[in-house]
Amino acid sequence: MDISFRLDPETIIGTDTLSMAGTICSRYGNRLMVAADHDLDSQYVKRLKDILEDSGIETIIFDGIQEDSGVDMADNIVELCRAAHCSAVLGFGGPKTQTIARMTAIMAPMRVSSFELLDGRKFKNKFLPFIAIPTAGIDTFLFSDFFAVVDPRDRLVRTIASPEKLCAALIVDSNLSFSLSGNAAAVFIFEGLCNTIEAYCSTRTNFFSDALLERALFFFIKMLKGGSENIDAENIAQADFLSSMGLALSSPGIGAALPLAINARSPIPKQNAAAALLPFLTEKLAAARPEKIARVASFFGNTKGASVAESANSSVDAVRRCMDSLGVKPSLKEFNVSLDRLMAAAESARCLEFVSNSPWIVSQEDLFSILKQIL
Numbered sequence: 001m002d003i004s005f006r007l008d009p010e011t012i013i014g015t016d017t018l019s020m021a022g023t024i025c026s027r028y029g030n031r032l033m034v035a036a037d038h039d040l041d042s043q044y045v046k047r048l049k050d051i052l053e054d055s056g057i058e059t060i061i062f063d064g065i066q067e068d069s070g071v072d073m074a075d076n077i078v079e080l081c082r083a084a085h086c087s088a089v090l091g092f093g094g095p096k097t098q099t100i101a102r103m104t105a106i107m108a109p110m111r112v113s114s115f116e117l118l119d120g121r122k123f124k125n126k127f128l129p130f131i132a133i134p135t136a137g138i139d140t141f142l143f144s145d146f147f148a149v150v151d152p153r154d155r156l157v158r159t160i161a162s163p164e165k166l167c168a169a170l171i172v173d174s175n176l177s178f179s180l181s182g183n184a185a186a187v188f189i190f191e192g193l194c195n196t197i198e199a200y201c202s203t204r205t206n207f208f209s210d211a212l213l214e215r216a217l218f219f220f221i222k223m224l225k226g227g228s229e230n231i232d233a234e235n236i237a238q239a240d241f242l243s244s245m246g247l248a249l250s251s252p253g254i255g256a257a258l259p260l261a262i263n264a265r266s267p268i269p270k271q272n273a274a275a276a277l278l279p280f281l282t283e284k285l286a287a288a289r290p291e292k293i294a295r296v297a298s299f300f301g302n303t304k305g306a307s308v309a310e311s312a313n314s315s316v317d318a319v320r321r322c323m324d325s326l327g328v329k330p331s332l333k334e335f336n337v338s339l340d341r342l343m344a345a346a347e348s349a350r351c352l353e354f355v356s357n358s359p360w361i362v363s364q365e366d367l368f369s370i371l372k373q374i375l
Contacts, residue, residue, distance in 0.1 A: 008165055008167065009132075009165075009167040009168050009169050009170050010024070010168065010169045010170070011169070011170045011171075011172070012024065012169075012170070012171045012172065013172040013174075013237070013238075013241060014172075014173070014174065015173065015174050015175055015234070016173060016175060017171050017172065017173045018044075018047065018048065018051065018133065018171065018173045018175070018176060019051060020171060021048060021051050021052060021090075021131075021133065021171060022051045022052050022054055022055025022057065023055065024131065024169045024171065025052060025055070025057055025088065025090065025131055025169075026055045026056065026057055027168075028087055028088035028129040028131070028168060029057075029086075029087025029088055030056055030057050030058060030087070031057070031058045031060070031084060031085060031086050031087055032052060032057050032058070032059050032060070032086060032087070032088050032089075032090055033060050033062070033077065033080065033081040033084065033086040033088070033089045033090065033104065033108075033128075034048065034049070034052075034059055034060065034061045034062065034063075034089075034090045034092055035062050035065060035077055035089065035090070035091050035092065035093070035097055035100055035101040035104060036048075036061060036062065036063040036065065036092040036093055036097065037063070037065055037066075037092070037093030037094060037096075037097050037135065038063055038064050038065055038066045039066065039067075040063070040092065040093055040135060044092075044135075044176065045061065045063060045092070048092060048133070049061060058084075060080060060081075060084045060086060062076070062077050062080060064076075065093060065096060065097045065100055067096060067269065068267075069096060069100065070150065070152040071099060071100055071103055071114055071118075071149045071150065071151075071152065072114045072115070072152045073100055074100045074103040074104045074107060074114050075107075075113055075114050077089075077100065077101075077104045078104050078107045078108050081104060081108045081128075082108060082111075086108070086128065087128065087129075088105075088128050088129040088130070088131060088168070089101050089104050089105040089108070089128050089129070089130050089131070090130075090131040090132075090133065091130065091131070091132050091133065091134075092133045092135065093134070093135050093136075094134065094135055094136045094137045094139075095134075095137050095138070095139045095140070095270075098132055098134060098139050098142070099141075099147060099149055101130065101132070102130055102132075102147060102162065102166065102167075103117060103149070103160070104128075105127050105128045105129070105130035105166060106127045106160075106162075106163065106166065108127075108128050109126045109127060109128060110124075110126055110127075114152075115153070117160060118149070118151050118158055118160065125163055125164070127163050127166055129166075129168035129169075130166050130167050130168060131167075131168055131169045131170075131171070132167055132169070132170045132171070133170075133171045133172075133173070133176070134170075134172065134176075134240070135176045136188065137188050137191065137240075137271060138188070138191060138192040138195055138240045138243055138244060139240070139244055140195055140244070140247055140252050140256045141162075141247075141248075141252075142167075142170070142244040142248070143167075143244055143245055143247070143248035144162065144247065144248045145161065145162050145164070145248075146159045146160060146161050146162055146354075147159065147160055147162055148160075148256070148257065148260055148352065150260060150263075150264040155264045155265050155345060156261070156264070156344075156345055156348040157257060157260045157261050157264060157345070157348055157349050157352060159352060159353065159354070172237050172241055173237075174233045174234040174236075174237040174238075175233065183326060183327045183328060185231045185236075186224070186231065186326040186327070186328050187269075187271045187272055187275050187328055188236075188271050189220055189223055189224055189231065189236070189239075190224075190271075190274065190275035190278055190323065190328055191259070191270070191271040191274035191275055192216070192220050192236075192239055192240055192243055193217070193220045193221070193224070193278060193319075194255045194256075194274040194275065194277060194278040194281060195243060195247060195252060195255060195256055195274070196213050196216045196217055196220060196239075196243045196246065196247075197217070197255075197278075197281070197282060197285065197293075197296060198252065198253045198254075198255040198256070198281060198285070198358070199213055199243070199246055199247045199250040199251060199252060199253070200213040200214070200217065200246070200250070200292055200296070201285045201288065201289040201292045201293070201359050202250045202251040202252075202253060202357045202358065202359065203251075203357050203358070203359055204250050204251040204357045205250045205292075206249065206250070208249055209246045209249035209250040210246075212242045212243075212245050212246035212249065213242070213243065213246035213247075213250065214295070215242050216238075216239045216240075216242035216243040216246060217296060217299055218299055219235045219236075219238055219239035219242070220239050220243075221296075221299040221300055221322075222235065222299075223235055223236070223239075224322040224326065225300065225322065227325065227326070250357075251354050251357035252354055252357075253354065253355055253357060253358040253362075254281075254349065254350060254355050254358055254362045254367075255274060255277055255278075255281045256274075256354075257349035257350070257352050257354070257355055258273065258277060258346055258349050258350075258367075258370075259271070259273035259274040259277065260349065261342070261345040261346050261348060261349035262332075262337075262342055262345070262346070264345055265337075265341055265342050265345045266335065266337040266341060266342065267335060267337075268332055268335045268337060272332065272335075273332060273374075275323070275328055275330070276329070276330050276331055276332050276374040277370065277374065278319055278323075278330070279316055279319050279320050279323070279330045280330075280370050280373060280374070282296075282315055282316050282319050283316045284360060284366070285359065286312040286313055286315060286316060287360075288358075288359040288360040289359050290308050290309055290311075290312040291308055291312075293311075293312040293315050294308045294309075294311035294312045294315070296315050297311040297312060297314050297315035297318060298311070300314075300315060300318035300322075301318065330374065331373075331374055331375075332374050332375055333374075333375065337375060338375070339371055339372060339375050342371060342375070343368070343371070346367050346371060347364065347367065350362055350364070350367050
């Protein structure tokens with residue numbers, strides 16, 4: 001297929017690249033709205049504020065975004081942003097924070113609410129520059145021209161178009177990429193692997209996305225095979241970045257949509273839901289795209305002499321072995337959430353447009369079967 005892409009945003013990747021924040025952000029005015037994770041180490045937030053103010057940037061910080069915060073929180077940040085006459089918005093935190101900050105950048109100059117945006121209000125290319133500094137977890141939609149959010153009115157997943165060139169800059173600092181360890185860190189790795197494998201098998205894949213996603217797979221699987229002591233912040237940062245780029249050039253699927261839907265209706269974290277889905281998703285993809293999953297299996301270990309089908313099937317066992325060794329369960333039963341509570345939300349996720357890029361038709365029966373097994 002033909003490939004058309006633009007290398008936006010300006011991207012800085014490395015160790016201690018947070019130090020560049022003042023230089024980068026000063027290009028977008030001298031008053032900045034920072035949307036930050038509530039649970040982020042206060043020393044990181046203070047360091048960022050000091051860096052920005054040393055560059056002559058007045059900084060307004062909203063650090064009330066939590067894992068269970070709704071995207072309607074963007075309305076509160078927009079009010080602050082307008083009152084302070086901010087010229088740009090910076091997201092400092094995980095995927096939820098990046099989503100809310102991205103919505104703030106779109107909404108602020110338009111004077112619209114989050115509900116109007118969710119209902120399809122056109123943005124007419126009026127937005128504030130958005131700067132992203134991710135800290136933990138893969139942002140599935142970081143480079144995409146749309147992003148998925150949960151509508152707080154009905155707790156269903158919807159998509160919002162992202163204006164072209166909305167994200168002006170991205171700073172990836174491996175020192176910020178992870179503060180977790182052991183089992184908690186491994187769950188995020190499995191979420192990244194789930195998104196990456198699915199994009200690698202998508203009907204929209206191409207040689208460029210394959211190159212990026214294969215390298216991301218290499219990093220994710222290297223960390224999983226090495227055990228918890230081999231989960232390295234720099235490898236995580238590189239794997240998440242490569243996967244996000246590959247996802248934009250290919251497509252996410254039900255493995256990205258369903259965890260959002262589950263989290264919208266329950267206390268189950270998105271990363272835990274993605275990890276639980278991974279073995280079942282890999283099994284489906286082994287049947288639909290055996291040559292691709294056989295390639296995934298080669299990253300887990302020697303598949304020399306095995307047929308494509310044998311190699312593909314072995315990847316499912318490899319995923320389960322890694323989960324077992326790291327103490328991550330392919331189940332959500334510990335959360336004690338009923339199937340009835342999740343079915344409507346899951347069905348809405350199945351109907352999202354990007355899910356149609358899966359290499360098999362995701363039926364209601366598939367969804368029901370998977371949810372029964374993991375719940």
